[in-house]
Structures are given as structure tokens and as C-alpha cells.
Amino acid sequence: MHAAPLPIYPVSAIRDLEALAIPGAMPPLMERAGEAAATLALSLLKTPAAVLIACGPGNNGGDGFVMARLLRDAGHAVHIAFAADPERLPADAASAHAAWLAAGGETLPELPPTPPGGWALVVDALFGIGLQRPLEGRYAEWIDSLNTQPCPRLALDIPSGLDADTGRCLGPCFAATHTLSFIALKPGLLTLDGPDQCGLVQVAALGLDPQALLPAPGHSIAPGLFETRLRPRRRNSHKGSHGDVAVIGGAPGMVGAALLAGRAAASLGAGRVLVGLLDPSALSVDPLRPELMFRTATALLEGPLPNALVVGPGLGQSDNAGRCVDQAIGLPVPLLLDADALNLLALSAARQETLARRQHPTLLTPHPAEAARLLACGTTEVQADRLAAARRIARRLQAWVVLKGCGSIVAAPDGAWWINSSGNPAMATAGMGDVLSGLVGTLLAGGWNAGEALLAGVHLHGCAGDHLSATLNIDSGLLADEMSTAARHCFNAWIRPPTMRDTATWDGPAHP
Numbered sequence: 001m002h003a004a005p006l007p008i009y010p011v012s013a014i015r016d017l018e019a020l021a022i023p024g025a026m027p028p029l030m031e032r033a034g035e036a037a038a039t040l041a042l043s044l045l046k047t048p049a050a051v052l053i054a055c056g057p058g059n060n061g062g063d064g065f066v067m068a069r070l071l072r073d074a075g076h077a078v079h080i081a082f083a084a085d086p087e088r089l090p091a092d093a094a095s096a097h098a099a100w101l102a103a104g105g106e107t108l109p110e111l112p113p114t115p116p117g118g119w120a121l122v123v124d125a126l127f128g129i130g131l132q133r134p135l136e137g138r139y140a141e142w143i144d145s146l147n148t149q150p151c152p153r154l155a156l157d158i159p160s161g162l163d164a165d166t167g168r169c170l171g172p173c174f175a176a177t178h179t180l181s182f183i184a185l186k187p188g189l190l191t192l193d194g195p196d197q198c199g200l201v202q203v204a205a206l207g208l209d210p211q212a213l214l215p216a217p218g219h220s221i222a223p224g225l226f227e228t229r230l231r232p233r234r235r236n237s238h239k240g241s242h243g244d245v246a247v248i249g250g251a252p253g254m255v256g257a258a259l260l261a262g263r264a265a266a267s268l269g270a271g272r273v274l275v276g277l278l279d280p281s282a283l284s285v286d287p288l289r290p291e292l293m294f295r296t297a298t299a300l301l302e303g304p305l306p307n308a309l310v311v312g313p314g315l316g317q318s319d320n321a322g323r324c325v326d327q328a329i330g331l332p333v334p335l336l337l338d339a340d341a342l343n344l345l346a347l348s349a350a351r352q353e354t355l356a357r358r359q360h361p362t363l364l365t366p367h368p369a370e371a372a373r374l375l376a377c378g379t380t381e382v383q384a385d386r387l388a389a390a391r392r393i394a395r396r397l398q399a400w401v402v403l404k405g406c407g408s409i410v411a412a413p414d415g416a417w418w419i420n421s422s423g424n425p426a427m428a429t430a431g432m433g434d435v436l437s438g439l440v441g442t443l444l445a446g447g448w449n450a451g452e453a454l455l456a457g458v459h460l461h462g463c464a465g466d467h468l469s470a471t472l473n474i475d476s477g478l479l480a481d482e483m484s485t486a487a488r489h490c491f492n493a494w495i496r497p498p499t500m501r502d503t504a505t506w507d508g509p510a511h512p
């Protein structure tokens with residue numbers, strides 16, 4: 001069994017879930033949320049300790065009051081900072097506040113000074129999915145102060161100051177070491193600033209089965225999404241069974257990009273890899289990867305059709321590059337456009353219209369600046385709502401799209417979406433995108449459909465980066481060309497049956 005994707009609900013869908021779940025919920029959801037938070041806190045606290053909980057004016061504050069009461073019952077010294085008007089708390093939060101006072105607890109209108117031994121835990125129960133605007137004044141000061149505490153910092157539902165839908169810090173934002181999100185994941189936990197602000201994310205479903213109440217609008221990416229493809233190769237197969245990948249790119253000065261894509265394709269097991277370079281004076285062999293076959297871009301586009309075509313790595317924006325893109329769009333093959341192929345697409349409305357009418361799978365792999373060009377807007381606008389940007393491109397161009405970066409978004413032409421959580425900032429180096437193109441191209445050439453190939457390629461690419469960072473013990477300085485063998489390693493771990501995954505020896509053919 002491979003890991004299953006997790007459901008993701010934007011705020012509007014969480015509100016719908018609330019409406020469906022709350023009428024019958026007993027004990028109330030807030031009680032369950034506070035209890036789940038207290039359970040997590042107890043796992044972080046060894047001996048009776050000093051805990052600071054900052055409670056806000058809404059239901060997120062209510063979760064904090066419930067948690068405080070339970071931690072106090074467990075013997076911890078709980079201090080609550082609460083500056084709002086108790087009369088204006090929503091009903092459940094008002095009950096939780098009253099129960100805290102009835103249990104002998106008190107609240108302070110300001111953050112108390114740090115006790116001599118320091119806080120053992122600080123908890124952000126200020127704002128959750130009801131955050132409407134950037135934090136200012138007192139709340140901004142509280143966040144700045146809480147962020148300096150060198151102890152575990154737990155956010156309830158979502159770090160205060162983070163937009164739950166977009167992952168954007170609206171202003172000052174709690175920097176959690178742990179986030180306990182209620183009912184289901186929200187997109188903002190997983191993309192843009194979310195992963196930096198959230199620390200370790202856990203979900204407390206509060207006894208609900210959200211998917212039974214409301215189908216999830218989106219999902220995380222996990223191998224369970226494409227597990228039917230994760231099978232060992234048939235013994236009776238040959239290079240023709242695994243597909244030809246053609247990579248078009250490599251204008252003068254950028255030949256390396258095409259090589260990176262080609263090498264990644266070869267390492268992932270493409271039957272044959274052909275590289276069509278635009279630079280007429282470039283290599284005709286890659287001495288470090290002699291398996292690659294070289295052609296001119298024109299010869300490749302006019303020769304026998306490959307099983308998948310990748311156009312863009314190091315392509316440049318010459319007239320010749322434009323002709324290659326136009327020609328590729330017209331070919332009846334699965335087509336992945338990356339890098340300058342996307343920039344050339346952005347330059348021509350006619351090209352976009354032709355692309356959107358293609359009858360064969362089209363995949364686009366923009367980073368935020370390329371996405372901005374495709375949408376004729378600024379990169380800031382793309383990053384302000386990555387999910388919306390990816391979905392807009394996918395719908396408009398009727399293509400499968402990955403908007404790359406921290407928490408890559410995959411969007412389908414029909415509006416479906418996923419968020420990837422593998423990968424890390426050591427991968428923020430030139431050439432990483434070229435490697436991704438080669439990996440996805442190989443899966444396409446192997447007969448995977450567009451969605452499976454893109455979801456798997458994006459996830460695999462991140463897993464390879466994580467594997468390398470862990471095994472090399474590095475947080476920076478990952479080289480794009482190192483990724484190919486790591487991707488090969490991770491992919492083979494996926495396709496082997498569990499019983500064979502750790503088997504290094506071979507005892508002869510298995511007999512039934």
C-alpha cells in the first residue's frame with residue numbers, strides 16, 4: 001500500500017463542513033479541538049511546566065480556553081493572554097471562556113513576562129480561519145514577542161497572520177514549530193509561506209469524516225494517486241516497451257539545460273532519449289551520458305514521432321525556437337512545454353489558441369515568473385494566490401499545469417487541483433526545472449496519462465531532492481545533475497513489491 005493523498009479544504013469549504021457537522025456534534029467541535037490540542041501539548045511537555053496561551057476574540061481563542069483548562073487539570077501552570085471583550089465572544093468561545101474562569105483560571109490583558117525558567121510551550125490561539133486582515137497593534141506585538149520564545153511554539157488550526165487559502169503572510173505571522181489543524185488541511189498550510197510558518201503539521205479530524213460530508217475540493221500529492229502504475233517491469237520487455245523521449249532545447253550557451261532533462265529521462269528508465277539541440281555547434285555526444293542520442297532540433301521534429309516530446313529546456317527565444325514550439329504543438333504526441341517554450345507561448349495569443357485546441361495531452365511546467373507571463377500579470381499577483389493562478393492557466397490553455405515552487409500546485413484542465421509537499425529549498429538552484437521536465441517526459445513516454453505523469457513526476461522530483469538532502473546532509477548546494485540518480489532510487493523504491501524492496505541478493509528465478 002502506498003501513502004494516500006489527504007483531502008484539502010479552502011476556508012469556504014471548511015465553513016460548509018462546519019455547517020454540516022455542527023448541528024449534531026456532541027461533544028461540541030470546539031471541545032474536541034481543545035482536547036486534541038491538549039493531547040499534542042502533553043506529548044511536548046515532560047514535567048509540570050509553564051505554558052503561555054494567547055487567545056483571540058473568536059473561536060480560535062475558544063479552542064485555546066478549552067486547551068488551557070485541560071492542561072491546568074493535568075497539573076501545568078497555564079497563563080492566558082486575552083485582550084478582547086469577553087461579552088463579544090462567539091457562543092462556544094464564550095462558554096469555553098466561562099468554563100476556564102469557573103475552573104479557577106484567570107486571563108491577563110497583556111503577555112506576561114517570561115518566567116525565570118522560560119516557557120515550556122507557547123500557544124497561538126489568536127486567529128484561525130477567520131483572519132480578515134493583517135495583524136496590527138497589540139496583536140502584532142504579541143506575535144513578534146511569541147516568535148522570540150526558544151521553546152516549542154504551537155499554532156492552533158493555522159498560524160495567526162497566515163492566509164489559510166493562499167499561504168501568504170498577511171503581515172506579522174506566528175512562526176510555529178508545530179501546527180495542529182482542525183478537521184482537514186487548508187491550502188495555505190502547504191504552499192508559499194505556509195510550510196515555513198507552520199513547522200510540523202498535524203491534522204485533528206475531530207471525529208469527523210470530512211469527505212463523507214463534502215467531497216474535498218483538492219488533495220495533497222502522494223503515491224496512492226498513481227499506485228496502479230507502480231508495478232515492477234514485465235520481464236518480457238525491451239527498450240521499445242518503455243518509450244522514446246525527445247527533448248528539444250539547448251540554444252547556444254544553454255545546452256546544459258537540455259542535457260539535464262535528457263539525463264534525467266535516461267536515469268528514470270526511458271527506452272531511448274533523443275536530444276534535439278538548437279545550437280548547431282554543440283556536442284554530438286554527452287561524454288558523461290553517452291546513452292543520449294543527439295540530433296538537430298529540426299531533424300528531431302521532422303523525424304519519427306517519439307512517445308513524448310519535451311520542449312523548452314535552454315530553448316531560448318529565437319525565431320528558430322518559435323518555429324520549434326509551433327511545430328511541436330502540431331504533432332500528435334504528448335507534449336510538455338517548459339521554460340522558454342512557455343515564454344514563447346505567452347508572447348502569442350494565436351499559439352495559445354492552437355495549444356488549447358490540441359487533441360493530445362499537453363503539460364505546462366511554469367515557475368511563478370513564467371506563469372505570470374502566461375497570465376499577463378505580475379509575479380506578485382501569481383504568488384498572491386498560487387492555486388487560482390495554476391487553475392486559471394490550466395483552464396484557459398486546456399492543459400495540465402504545475403506551478404512550481406514551495407508547495408507546487410498541480411491543476412487539471414477540468415479545475416481539479418493538488419498540492420505537493422515533497423522537496424526543499426536546497427532544490428532552489430538552476431537546472432532543477434529541466435530535471436523535472438525529463439522525469440515527467442519519461443513517465444509520459446512510458447504510457448502514463450498526463451495527470452498521472454505530472455503528479456508522479458512532481459512528487460518524485462521533490463522526494464529525490466529530500467532523499468539527497470538527507471543522505472548528503474545538506475540544506476543548500478544541491479546540484480541539478482545529482483537529482484537523476486536520486487530520482488531513479490526513489491522511483492525504484494516505489495515500483496518494487498514490498499517484499500523485494502530491501503532485497504539485495506538474487507537466489508535465482510522464483511518458481512510458483
Ligand SMILES: NC(=O)C1=CN([C@@H]2O[C@H](COP(=O)(O)OP(=O)(O)OC[C@H]3O[C@@H](n4cnc5c(N)ncnc54)[C@H](OP(=O)(O)O)[C@@H]3O)[C@@H](O)[C@H]2O)[C@@H](O)CC1
Nearest residue numbers: 018029030033058059060127128129130131132133134157
Ligand atoms: N471550523 C470548525 O468547525 C471549527 C473551528 N474551530 C476554530 O474556530 C476558528 C474560526 O473561528 P472564527 O470564525 O471565530 O474566526 P477566528 O479565526 O477565531 O477569528 C475571528 C475573530 O477575529 C477578528 N479578526 C479577524 N482578523 C483580525 C485581525 N487582523 N485583527 C484583529 N481581529 C481580527 C474577527 O473580528 P472582525 O473581523 O469581525 O473584526 C473575529 O472576532 C478556527 O480557525 C478554529 O480554530 C474549532 O473550534 C473547531 C471547529
Ligand SMILES: Nc1ncnc2c1ncn2[C@@H]1O[C@H](COP(=O)(O)OP(=O)(O)O)[C@@H](O)[C@H]1O
Nearest residue numbers: 367404405423424425427428430431432433434
Ligand atoms: N523551496 C523549494 N521547495 C520545494 N521545491 C523547490 C524549492 N525551490 C525550488 N524547488 C523546485 O525546483 C524546481 C525549480 O524549477 P525552475 O525554477 O524551473 O528551475 P530552472 O529554471 O533553473 O530549471 C521546481 O520543480 C521547484 O518546485
Ligand SMILES: [K+]
Nearest residue numbers: 124127156158
Ligand atoms: K492560530
